[in-house]
Amino acid sequence: xxxxxxxxxxxxxxxxxxxxxxxxxxxxxxxxxxxxxxxxxxxxxxxxxxxxxxxxxxxxxxxxxxxxxxxxxxxxxxxxxxxxxxxxxxxxxxxxxxxxxxxxxxxxxxxxxxxxxxxxxxxxxxxxxxxxxxxxxxxxxxxxxxxxxxxxxxxxxxxxxxxxxxxxxxxxxxxxxxxxxxx
Numbered sequence: 001x002x003x004x005x006x007x008x009x010x011x012x013x014x015x016x017x018x019x020x021x022x023x024x025x026x027x028x029x030x031x032x033x034x035x036x037x038x039x040x041x042x043x044x045x046x047x048x049x050x051x052x053x054x055x056x057x058x059x060x061x062x063x064x065x066x067x068x069x070x071x072x073x074x075x076x077x078x079x080x081x082x083x084x085x086x087x088x089x090x091x092x093x094x095x096x097x098x099x100x101x102x103x104x105x106x107x108x109x110x111x112x113x114x115x116x117x118x119x120x121x122x123x124x125x126x127x128x129x130x131x132x133x134x135x136x137x138x139x140x141x142x143x144x145x146x147x148x149x150x151x152x153x154x155x156x157x158x159x160x161x162x163x164x165x166x167x168x169x170x171x172x173x174x175x176x177x178x179x180x181x182x183x
Contacts, residue, residue, distance in 0.1 A: 005020060005021065005041075006018035006019075006020075006041055006042065007019050007020065007021060007023075007024055007039055007040070007041045008039065008040045008041065008076040009024065009027075009033065009037055009038065009039045009040075009050070010037060010038040010039075010047070011037075015040075015076050017076070021055055021056070024039065024050070024056045025055075025056055025057075028050065028056050028057050033050055033056070034050065034051075035049060035050055035051025035057060036049055036050070036051065037049065037050045038050070039053060039056065040076050040077060045077075046077065047076075047077065110150070110151060110152050111151060111152050111153035111156070112141050112144045112145050112148070112151040112152070112153045112157070114137055114140045114141035114144045114153075114157070115138075115141035115144070115145065115151075115152075115153025115154070115156040115157040115160075116153060116156060117137045117141070117160075118134055118137035118138040118140075118141045118156055118157045118159070118160025118161070119153070119156030119157070119159055119160055121133050121134035121137055121160055121164065122134040122138070122156075122159045122160035122161075122162070122163035122164055123163070125160075125163045125164045125166075125167045126167065128167055128171055130164070131163075131164040131165075131167035131168050131171070132164065132168065133164070134160040134161070134163055134164030134167075135160065135161050135164035135165055135168065137157075137160055138157045138158065138159075138160035138161035138164065139157075139161065141153060141154075141156070141157035141160070142154065142157045142158075142161075145157065
């Protein structure tokens with residue numbers, strides 16, 4: 001097998017090969033090799049998707065050559081980095097965008113729903129009817145976050161408690177002053 005007949009492909013995050021084009025075609029027909037899988041051979045500068053190689057998914061019998069042993073095989077180039085958010089091999093742990101601090105700043109992922117509600121109720125506690133709910137939701141959010149360590153939003157929960165408590169204390173102070181004024 002000449003160097004240009006030696007193919008490598010990625011399986012479970014590892015380069016596998018060398019294999020012949022006929023083996024890749026058989027894997028493609030059986031569904032083991034998918035069009036999105038990465039493949040490489042010499043003299044290709046980089047890995048490519050198998051779907052981009054016409055001979056793999058639409059075999060051309062004229063290009064098929066008998067396999068001959070080769071003494072020294074070239075090492076394939078390093079695997080390309082997997083872009084964030086794209087599908088990765090199953091053996092690779094999936095990236096949880098809820099654990100990405102930058103992503104949590106943009107969209108409410110990975111947060112406790114109770115914490116989100118407590119934060120908004122804390123903002124709305126300037127309207128006094130929302131203040132007790134901000135405090136209650138804040139405490140429920142803290143309990144939820146402690147029960148599920150993968151959830152975030154402790155700052156929102158604390159903000160709801162503090163904002164709601166300040167409004168409640170202010171209202172109680174005003175009520176106390178009104179009572180003292182009447183005495």
